[in-house]
Amino acid sequence: MNIGLIGSGGREHALCKKIYQSNLVKKIVCFPGNAGTSQMATNVDVDILNFKKLYKLLKFYKIDLVVVGPEEPLVKGIVDFLKNKKIKVFGPNKYAAKLEGSKAFMKKMCLKNQIPTAKFKVCKKIRDVKKFLMNCKLPIVVKADGLAAGKGVTICNSNKQVFNVSNDIFKGKFKSSKSVVLEEFLKGEEASYFVLVDENSFKFFGTAQDHKRVYEQDKGPNTGGMGAYSPAPIITKSLEKKIISRIIKPTLVALKKEKKPYTGFLYAGLMISKNNPYLIEYNIRMGDPECQVILPRLKTDIVKIFNKSISKKLNKTKIKWSEKKCMTVVLCSKGYPVKYKNNLKIKNINKINLRKEDFIYHAGTKFINDELRTNGGRVLNVTSTGIDFLKIRKRINSIIKKINWKKGYFRKDIGWKVIN
Numbered sequence: 048m049n050i051g052l053i054g055s056g057g058r059e060h061a062l063c064k065k066i067y068q069s070n071l072v073k074k075i076v077c078f079p080g081n082a083g084t085s086q087m088a089t090n091v092d093v094d095i096l097n098f099k100k101l102y103k104l105l106k107f108y109k110i111d112l113v114v115v116g117p118e119e120p121l122v123k124g125i126v127d128f129l130k131n132k133k134i135k136v137f138g139p140n141k142y143a144a145k146l147e148g149s150k151a152f153m154k155k156m157c158l159k160n161q162i163p164t165a166k167f168k169v170c171k172k173i174r175d176v177k178k179f180l181m182n183c184k185l186p187i188v189v190k191a192d193g194l195a196a197g198k199g200v201t202i203c204n205s206n207k208q209v210f211n212v213s214n215d216i217f218k219g220k221f222k223s224s225k226s227v228v229l230e231e232f233l234k235g236e237e238a239s240y241f242v243l244v245d246e247n248s249f250k251f252f253g254t255a256q257d258h259k260r261v262y263e264q265d266k267g268p269n270t271g272g273m274g275a276y277s278p279a280p281i282i283t284k285s286l287e288k289k290i291i292s293r294i295i296k297p298t299l300v301a302l303k304k305e306k307k308p309y310t311g312f313l314y315a316g317l318m319i320s321k322n323n324p325y326l327i328e329y330n331i332r333m334g335d336p337e338c339q340v341i342l343p344r345l346k347t348d349i350v351k352i353f354n355k356s357i358s359k360k361l362n363k364t365k366i367k368w369s370e371k372k373c374m375t376v377v378l379c380s381k382g383y384p385v386k387y388k389n390n391l392k393i394k395n396i397n398k399i400n401l402r403k404e405d406f407i408y409h410a411g412t413k414f415i416n417d418e419l420r421t422n423g424g425r426v427l428n429v430t431s432t433g434i435d436f437l438k439i440r441k442r443i444n445s446i447i448k449k450i451n452w453k454k455g456y457f458r459k460d461i462g463w464k465v466i467n
Contacts, residue, residue, distance in 0.1 A: 048350065049074045049109050052088070053095050053125070054116025055081050057377075057410035057428040058335035062116060062349075063088055064406070065342045069350035076108045082419055083409025095120050098128045105134060112137065112353060115311075118332050119194060122148035126311075137353045139331050142307035146298070146329040150228045151192045153329055160297045164326045165230040165318075176213050179229045180206055188230040191216045193223025197259070197271035198384060202232060235320030236464070237327070238279040239337050240290050242315075243352065244299065246308040248362040251287075253341035254279040256464070257334065261384060263460045270384045271425060274461030276374040276436060277340040281319055290317065290324045298329070310356060339408050339428045340373040374439045374462055375430040377410070378447060378455045383424030391421040391454050399449050405442065406430040426455065436462045 048071050052063055060083040066075055067087045078101060080090035091104055096119065105113065113129055115121055115138040124141035138144075145152040157164040168179040169192070180187070189212045191199035199221055203209040213227045237259075241252040255277040261267040282290070294315055302309050314330040314337070333341070342349070346367040355364040380387035389411075396407065396419060408430060411423020429446050433439040440462055447457055 048072055048111040049076065050350065051105050051108065051110035051113040052077045052080070052084070052116065053101075053113065053120060055079050056117065056335050056423075057408045057425065058333050058338040059116040060084050060408040060410070061339045061342045061428075062114060062333070064408075065345065065349045066114070069348045071348065071350045071354075074108075076104075076110060078104065081409045081422065082412035082414050083407075085414065096123060098125055101125075102129070102132055102134070105129075111135060112350075112357070114138075114353060116332060118144070118147050118330065121311075121331055122194060135357055137357060138311040139309050139313075140307055142305065143302050143309045144331045146313075147331040148194060148223075149192055150190050150328065151226060153326075154228060156298070156301055157326060160301045162294055162297050162326055163324065165233050167228055167230045170213065170227040170229055171217075171225075173210065173213065173217070176209060176227065176229065180209060183229070183231050186232040188232055189213055189216070190228040190230065191221045191224045192226035192228055193221060195221045195223065198269060199224075200269055233318045233320055233325055233327075235318045235325075236281055238281050238317050238319055239334055240282060240287075240295075240315045240317060241333070241337070241341065242295055242313050243356060243361065243366075244309045244311060244313050245356045245359045245361040246303075246310060247359050249295065249299065249313075250361050250364065250366055252312065252366070253277055253337075253344065253368070254282045255334065255337040255340050256281070257337055258458060258461055261458075263458050264463075268384060270379075272334070272336045272377060273379070273458045274374070274376045275334070275336045275340045276372065276462045276465065277337070277344060278372070280465055286319065286322060286324060290315065294324060294326050335410075336375045336377055336428050339375040339406075339430050343373045343406060343430060343432050344369045344371060369432070371432045371434060372436055372439060373430065373432045374436060374443060375408070375428045376440070376443045376447065376457050376461050377425050378427040378429060378450070378452065378457045379425050380411075380421055380423075381454055381456045383456070387424050388454070389421055389423070390415070393419045393421065393426070393450070393452050395450050395452070396427075399446060401446070404432045405446060407446070437466045440466065
């Protein structure tokens with residue numbers, strides 16, 4: 048099979064590596080890919096939101112199956128577009144993609160279907176914000192309704208901050224949205240629960256815990272993710288039953304009732320409070336950097352899984368997992384997530400001898416005249432597997448030390464909740 052992989056981040060490099068390991072694959076073409084994917088695939092530079100141009104390239108490269116990595120093309124309807132062109136594609140339709148594309152859509156669906164989530168209000172004007180503040184204690188979570196690359200959520204500790212952040216969104220800080228979702232702040236521990244879905248069934252696809260804040264001890268602004276580990280010890284068998292019965296199943300049933308059944312990866316961002324799960328958000332694709340810690344633990348051929356999902360035969364698929372643990376630490380450009388420089392050189396990466404348990408996934412990278420350069424804020428994901436999180440983290444930190452990239456920054460405390 049010829050596989051087309053859409054996206055250019057660390058998630059896509061992890062997917063590319065796992066697809067490359069499949070015996071079913073003849074060729075992988077990444078649109079546009081990065082410096083890491085170029086080692087095992089053909090990278091083709093294209094605007095992934097230009098569906099017509101993308102379609103021509105898929106035909107030119109004789110692509111048999113398309114796997115969509117990032118959320119934006121899914122939200123804009125790439126799956127519907129390609130299906131209409133009779134191209135096999137793995138991912139949710141445009142309607143189902145609103146689970147991530149619109150926080151208001153997701154919250155209203157929760158309310159309608161009694162899915163546990165934080166109390167909320169969808170606001171389009173400041174007077175809506177004032178009403179919510181009268182009935183909800185601080186802190187309050189302010190969210191941009193649409194996509195915001197992981198930067199649209201702010202936990203506010205004063206009314207003034209709520210007004211300021213909301214006003215910025217109303218004025219168009221994020222292109223995708225001028226609506227605000229206000230939420231009560233839930234205390235607890237965050238975790239991510241993944242499933243793989245076809246029109247008739249779903250399969251467990253891993254758990255992880257991500258570190259969103261840029262600085263150690265979970266301080267500073269939110270990012271797209273500074274590191275992650277898998278599995279998430281907080282998700283016990285009894286808690287998993289609650290997640291499935293109270294959150295996953297009601298969501299999939301609701302979409303089926305709308306005759307817009309879900310297919311693809313579905314990622315529930317959860318708050319675990321007093322051993323009960325609450326839905327914070329849905330993502331309609333693999334997480335980044337969660338993908339980088341889940342896929343190294345996957346033992347089943349991922350292309351077989353994609354094929355079974357597309358042919359609605361997931362219920363006949365056994366997905367096997369390694370007992371090992373996995374962690375990734377994100378190496379960023381200094382200044383991320385605010386202001387950072389692009390096009391910076393990274394010199395030492397090819398000199399590092401990695402064991403088979405270690406991976407360096409490229410995120411924001413590209414080759415220019417055979418030199419590795421940065422092409423984004425989150426640059427590399429240094430990943431390792433093992434049986435002890437502390438030892439894994441020490442191994443990752445030693446690899447980052449060898450990379451010796453002076454213009455980079457990383458958190459040294461990834462996994463602190465499970466390690467301490």
